[in-house]
Amino acid sequence: xxxLLQNVxxxxxxxxxxxxxxxxxxxRELSPSDVMAVFDSWAENLADPQLDDLPGIVFLRIWLRRSxxxxxxxxxxxxxxxxxxxxxxxxAKCKAFPLGVVGHWPAGNVSIQPLxxxxxALLGGxxxxxxxxxxxxxxxxxxxxxxxxxxxxxxxxxRIFMAAFDHRQQDLQEAMAQAVDGAMxxxxxxxxxxIRALPFPHWARVLVFGPRISVAAMDTGAWSxxxxxxxxxxxxxxxxxxxxxxxxxxPQVLFLEKGNGHSTAGFLRVLQRAFENENxxxxxxxxxxxxxxxxxxxxxxxxxxxxxxxxxxxxGPDWTLLVGSxxxxxxxxxxxxxxVLEVDNLLDAVSKFDGNVQTLGLGMDDPEREKQVACLxxxxxxxxxxKLGRMHVFVPxxxxxxxxxxxxRMVRHVSSTE
Amino acid sequence: xxxxxxRISSTLSVAPYGQPPDETQAALLDILKEELAYAxxxxxxxxxxxxxxxxDYRSASRVSxxxxxxxxxxxxxxxxxxxxxxxxxxxxxSSATTSQSPSRVxxxxxxxxxxxxxTAIILRDFVGPTRRPYLVVDTPFHLANGNGLGARAAAIQGxxxxxxxxxxxxxxxxxGELNLDRDRLSEFAQTHRDAEILVYGFTFILWNHLAKPLxxxxxxxxxxxxxxxxxxxxxxxxxxAVEKKDFNEGLARVVGCAPxxxxxxxxxxxxxxVVFPDCAEGNKHAPAFAxxxxxxxxxxxxxxxxxxxxxQVCSILPTSFPGNLLLxxxxxxxxxxxxxxxxxxxxxxxxxxRVPKAELRGCGNLRINRSLPY
Numbered sequence: 001x002x003x004l005l006q007n008v009x010x011x012x013x014x015x016x017x018x019x020x021x022x023x024x025x026x027x028r029e030l031s032p033s034d035v036m037a038v039f040d041s042w043a044e045n046l047a048d049p050q051l052d053d054l055p056g057i058v059f060l061r062i063w064l065r066r067s068x069x070x071x072x073x074x075x076x077x078x079x080x081x082x083x084x085x086x087x088x089x090x091x092a093k094c095k096a097f098p099l100g101v102v103g104h105w106p107a108g109n110v111s112i113q114p115l116x117x118x119x120x121a122l123l124g125g126x127x128x129x130x131x132x133x134x135x136x137x138x139x140x141x142x143x144x145x146x147x148x149x150x151x152x153x154x155x156x157x158x159r160i161f162m163a164a165f166d167h168r169q170q171d172l173q174e175a176m177a178q179a180v181d182g183a184m185x186x187x188x189x190x191x192x193x194x195i196r197a198l199p200f201p202h203w204a205r206v207l208v209f210g211p212r213i214s215v216a217a218m219d220t221g222a223w224s225x226x227x228x229x230x231x232x233x234x235x236x237x238x239x240x241x242x243x244x245x246x247x248x249x250x251p252q253v254l255f256l257e258k259g260n261g262h263s264t265a266g267f268l269r270v271l272q273r274a275f276e277n278e279n280x281x282x283x284x285x286x287x288x289x290x291x292x293x294x295x296x297x298x299x300x301x302x303x304x305x306x307x308x309x310x311x312x313x314x315x316g317p318d319w320t321l322l323v324g325s326x327x328x329x330x331x332x333x334x335x336x337x338x339x340v341l342e343v344d345n346l347l348d349a350v351s352k353f354d355g356n357v358q359t360l361g362l363g364m365d366d367p368e369r370e371k372q373v374a375c376l377x378x379x380x381x382x383x384x385x386x387k388l389g390r391m392h393v394f395v396p397x398x399x400x401x402x403x404x405x406x407x408x409r410m411v412r413h414v415s416s417t418e
Numbered sequence: 419x420x421x422x423x424x425r426i427s428s429t430l431s432v433a434p435y436g437q438p439p440d441e442t443q444a445a446l447l448d449i450l451k452e453e454l455a456y457a458x459x460x461x462x463x464x465x466x467x468x469x470x471x472x473x474d475y476r477s478a479s480r481v482s483x484x485x486x487x488x489x490x491x492x493x494x495x496x497x498x499x500x501x502x503x504x505x506x507x508x509x510x511x512s513s514a515t516t517s518q519s520p521s522r523v524x525x526x527x528x529x530x531x532x533x534x535x536x537t538a539i540i541l542r543d544f545v546g547p548t549r550r551p552y553l554v555v556d557t558p559f560h561l562a563n564g565n566g567l568g569a570r571a572a573a574i575q576g577x578x579x580x581x582x583x584x585x586x587x588x589x590x591x592x593x594g595e596l597n598l599d600r601d602r603l604s605e606f607a608q609t610h611r612d613a614e615i616l617v618y619g620f621t622f623i624l625w626n627h628l629a630k631p632l633x634x635x636x637x638x639x640x641x642x643x644x645x646x647x648x649x650x651x652x653x654x655x656x657x658x659a660v661e662k663k664d665f666n667e668g669l670a671r672v673v674g675c676a677p678x679x680x681x682x683x684x685x686x687x688x689x690x691x692v693v694f695p696d697c698a699e700g701n702k703h704a705p706a707f708a709x710x711x712x713x714x715x716x717x718x719x720x721x722x723x724x725x726x727x728x729x730q731v732c733s734i735l736p737t738s739f740p741g742n743l744l745l746x747x748x749x750x751x752x753x754x755x756x757x758x759x760x761x762x763x764x765x766x767x768x769x770x771x772r773v774p775k776a777e778l779r780g781c782g783n784l785r786i787n788r789s790l791p792y
Contacts, residue, residue, distance in 0.1 A: 284716060289728055289749065289773040292715040296488040296745055303467040304491065304498070311470050315483075316717045 004144050005132060005162035011175030014129070017161040018179030021101045021127035024158040030125045031084030032073045032404075034155065039064040039119070041150035046143065053285070054139055055243060056112035063116060063394050072396055073123065076405040084125070086413065093415075096408035098125035099205060103180035105195050107187035108133035109246040114140050116394055117184045118160065124408040127159035129180060131173075137164045167191070173198055180204055182407045187211070207406045209248070209399050212358030213332050216251040216388055217346050217373070220259025221365025223267045232363050233267075233274035235389025236338070239361055240319070241278050242392045245334045248399075249359045249384070249392045252332040253339045255349045264342055268323060271340070272312050275319045279336075284318065291335045292317045298333040327352055346373055355381030358399060361391040419737070422452050423528060426707070426734050430532065434539050434705035435762035439755060442706050442764060447481050449734045453742050454484065460500045464740060482711050482720050486730055486743035489521065492688050497522035501738045512569050512687040521688050526738035533691030536735050537576035540705050543762075544681060544695045545580065545645045551610045552581035553603075553644075555619030555628050557588045557596065569687045570620055573649055576693070577618050588627055596627050607639040614643045617673065620650035621682070624669060625660060632672035640674040649683045649693065653772065684769050688744055691735040694769075701753050701766035708733040710765055712752045713745070726751040726770060747773045 008014060043064035051057050062068055070082060077096045078087025086093035102121035106113035114136060118128040132140050144162065151157045165172045177183070177198035182205040185195045192210050200206060216236060223232065239251050256264055295317040302309050302322040310323040319336040327349040330339045343349045350360070350373055360382045364370040374385045383400040386393065396403040429445055437445075454475050458465035468475060471485035478484050492498065499506060505526045512521040525533070554574055578584070587603040588596045619628065624646070632638070646669060652660070662682070670677040684702060685693035694702035694710070704710045711730040712721050721727045729748040736742060749770040758766040 287716050289715040290775055292718065292728065293488060293490070293745070293747055293773055296718075297490045300467060300487050300491045303470050304463045304494075307462050307466045309466065313470075313472060315472050316719070317715070 004148055004157055004160050005137070005141050005164060008163040008165045008172060011171050014163060014172060014175040015179055017163070018101050018129055018176075021129060021159060021161055025098055025100055025125070025127045029084065030122075030155070030159075031082070032069070032077065032123050032125075033082050033084070035123050035125075036066050036069055038147075038151050038156050039069070040066055042147045045146040045150045048146070051142060051146075054111060054142065056110065057143075059242075059392060059394060060112045060115060060143070063119070068395070069123065073404065076396065076402045077124075077408065077410075089412075091414060091418070093413045094410050095413070096124060096405070097411050098127075099407055099409060100126060100181035101129055101179060102126045102182040102184065102407050103176055104128060104130040105183065105185045105187065105191070106130070106133065106136070107191070108135050110186075110243050111136055111139045112143070113186055114162070115143055117186065120184065120403040121182070121407050122156055122159060123404045126182070126407055128161070129176060130160070130162045131167075131176060132162050132164045134164065134166060177204075183207065184407070185209065205406060207401065212248040212356055212399070213329070214249050214251050214359035214361065214391055215253050215255065215329065215349075215353075215357050216361040216363070216391070217255040217257070217349065218363035218388070219257045219346060219365055219369055220262060222363040223256050223264070224259050224262040225365070226266065229267050229270040230274070232388060233271045234278075235363070235387075236271065236361075237274040237278035238389055239391040240275070240336055240338055241282055244284070245336050245338075247392060250334070251338065251359075251361055251391060252334070253329050253341060255327070255341050255343045255346060257346045258342050258344055264323075264340075268312070268321065268340065272321060275321065275336075276314075279314075279318045287317060287335070294333055295320060295335045295337055298322065298337050302339075329353075329357070347376055350376045350380055350382075353377065353380035353382060357382050359384040359386060359391050361386055361388040363388045419456065422449070422456060422737065425449050425452070426532060426737075429707045429734060430535055430539060432706050434543055434707070435703055435764065437706050437763055439764045443481060443709070445706070446709055446732065446734060447478070447484075450481060450484055450732065450742055451475055451478070453734065453737060456737065457500050457740060457742075461498070461740075464498065464500070481709055481732055482713075482730075484732075484743055486732075486745050487740055488745045489686070489688050489747060492521040492523060492739070492741070492744075493519045495519075495522060497524045498740055499524040499738060500740070501526045506738070510569075510572055510687045510690060523687055523690070523736075523741060524739045525736075529736045529738040532735040534576065534579070536691035536705070536707060536733075537685075537693055538579040539707075540693050540695065541577065541580065541647070543705075544697075545616065545647070546614075548614065549580055549582040551606070551613060551615045552577060552584045553606055553615060553617045554584060554586045555588060555617065555624050556586060557590055558586050569650065570623075572687060572690055573620070573685065574618060576690070577616060577647065580616055588623070596623065598627055598631050603639070607641055611640055612643070615641055615645070617641075617644050617646040619648055621648045621652060621665075622650065622654035624648050625655055625658075625665060629665075629669045629672050633668055638672055638674045642675050644673050644675045644679060646670075646673055646675065646680045647683060647695070648680070649685050651684075651772075684748075686731070686746065688741055688746075689731040689733050690741075692731060692733045694767075697758060697760035697762060697766070699758055699760045699766070701758050701760070701768060702750075703758065703760075703762045703766055704732075704764055706764075707735060710750070710767055712750050712767060721752055723752050723754050728773065729767075729769075749773055 043061045080087040086095040104117040121128045177200045184207050186209045188211045313320040322339045325342040327343045360377045468485045473483040506524045507527050508525045510523040585606045589599045591597050666677040666680045681695045683693045683695035692708040709732040712727040714721050714727045729746045729750045750767045753766040
């Protein structure tokens with residue numbers, strides 16, 4: 001285990017680590033450009049075939065690229081924000097300063113989330129104190145080691161401390177909360193409520209990314225055109241496969257808008273082949289028996305509920321397509337179980353969204369129709385509307401908020417000399 | 419159906435653990451296919467499930483390829499049934515200790531009869547055929563429940579074919595708590611001191627309401643020829659961290675018998691009629707009218723000997739509900755596919771426990787409802 005990631009057993013270890021991080025922030029001002037220079041090297045270092053089997057590694061490499069981050073920083077921190085400079089806002093100038101130490105409580109189901117969350121704080125010039133869920137210690141170790149190898153000067157590594165401890169250790173959770181100036185909290189309802197209740201300092205900014213689900217939808221023109229079915233289906237399969245469909249940005253249901261005389265049977269065959277191919281390329285290596293149980297239960301419940309329901313699945317729990325009709329979002333199953341529902345009008349389905357839908361992945365042929373769907377989706381609480389195949393692309397705003405700006409102070413300067 | 423019934427009856431008449439595994443498998447495969455066809459004719463939604471199974475059961479060459487249901491599906495209410503409401507004689511319910519809702523199993527008279535017979539055949543192989551005094555470590559209260567029957571009552575009733583007389587040694591106090599009826603217990607012990615007797619109770623009840631009170635007193639019932647059977651699982655003893663060895667020794671001490679006369683058996687309401695007692699080697703076995711398939715959770719294929727996985731119970735006994743091919747929420751290890759030193763043929767396995775519940779941690783685990791301004 002690299003020094004950056006340590007098993008922590010006492011609150012004092014956390015307080016001590018936080019003090020060190022605070023000193024590192026005070027010692028040197030880092031511009032986003034400085035941070036990105038290290039990220040570039042890290043991304044190159046992550047292009048190691050031995051890491052290819054780690055879920056999300058491709059996303060992490062893309063996220064760390066300067067070409068990904070520069071436009072985000074410019075939008076969130078201002079046009080001079082890249083170099084850590086002041087940006088003109090009318091007669092005033094603004095510049096981002098770090099909050100200090102930002103604590104991260106990532107969810108246990110997305111392997112690269114501790115690192116993604118951490119990078120947001122680092123780009124703002126902060127230090128990062130990251131709690132690593134027990135199931136992610138090994139994968140995080142392998143990834144952070146690559147950063148340690150290329151950041152020999154300690155530009156970033158001096159600003160990172162990763163603490164591995166059981167989430168039930170309340171004294172350590174409290175010590176971590178007391179030591180931070182900002183917090184990024186990800187996860188399910190129970191975890192969010194527990195962490196938000198920790199004794200953060202009164203000045204701490206707390207950013208919450210709570211439990212959500214995501215939905216895919218296509219209009220008739222998109223799914224019924226045989227020449228475009230294969231690429232669309234590959235995109236859907238890719239979105240379902242990432243993070244074993246457990247991320248908030250994973251599609252749980254695909255709505256297909258019915259068209260005059262078009263049968264979905266052909267499209268579903270292509271979708272089945274896409275799932276088979278994706279499974280061949282990216283098979284699961286392990287599965288909790290409880291998930292296998294849930295998948296078997298979902299298959300049986302679906303087919304026993306209605307004689308009109310159909311399903312396609314292999315003998316194993318690898319993937320499942322549950323097919324029917326209706327505009328209600330079914331209970332999410334995860335584990336690569338996609339419910340495909342024919343709907344008369346996509347707007348009927350979107351109008352039933354209740355704020356729990358984070359991302360709407362769209363495959364549309366009619367641009368005007370897409371605008372209508374996007375507008376209604378926004379009103380119904382959807383925070384991201386993207387093309388199918390890009391549902392997990394980690395670009396802010398995420399959950400409707402920026403990722404870097406909330407963890408900086410935007411200092412406004414109106415010159416007294418003018 | 420009469421032909422199917424005959425075939426099931428004929429399988430019940432063979433030696434339960436004496437058949438070569440290949441012969442048992444072939445016989446089970448044929449009957450289970452017939453039962454699937456019968457059930458599909460009688461239940462359109464069940465047929466929908468079977469017809470979507472990735473392997474056509476009609477051409478399946480292994481029992482493990484036949485369409486199985488997850489046991490959770492039997493929690494549906496009203497219960498899935500292949501017979502008319504007027505033919506249902508009894509609804510069995512599980513104890514529902516792990517989840518909030520119990521399983522419900524609809525029994526017609528034929529299935530009920532076969533299940534009683536199945537349990538008797540299996541237990542006869544372990545405890546012998548004679549009727550003997552039967553001490554139930556429970557109250558008769560659980561049996562008085564109209565047409566419904568809970569897991570404890572079903573297990574108690576399953577042993578009645580071995581009873582010459584039945585005595586219950588627990589009673590409910592005014593607060594509804596179980597208490598040991600010491601007078602009745604002493605009387606039973608004194609009357610049958612030198613006789614072969616049968617004792618049965620749920621595992622946690624035997625420990626909490628018989629073994630612990632008597633151990634605290636240093637008392638012994640002096641019943642050296644007792645056979646003590648228990649079932650229901652260890653979950654409710656988890657907080658006391660009682661190991662199986664300590665359980666057997668402690669119980670044997672208060673009963674006054676040898677620890678090897680204490681037999682743990684695994685069974686479930688959803689597959690009632692098929693129970694799995696421990697043999698002298700500490701393994702469990704499937705009888706000729708049933709099978710156990712341990713499936714790898716990653717592939718759902720049967721595991722190799724020595725490997726562990728999810729337990730599927732296959733049984734030819736039920737025809738009134740879909741209990742023939744059930745994937746349980748239990749884990750077990752296959753010891754061998756044949757050749758247990760105890761002499762029983764076929765698969766031997768060891769029960770490991772329940773499938774751990776998944777912890778809700780991820781950002782995609784949604785349990786809340788929001789409200790929107792629109």
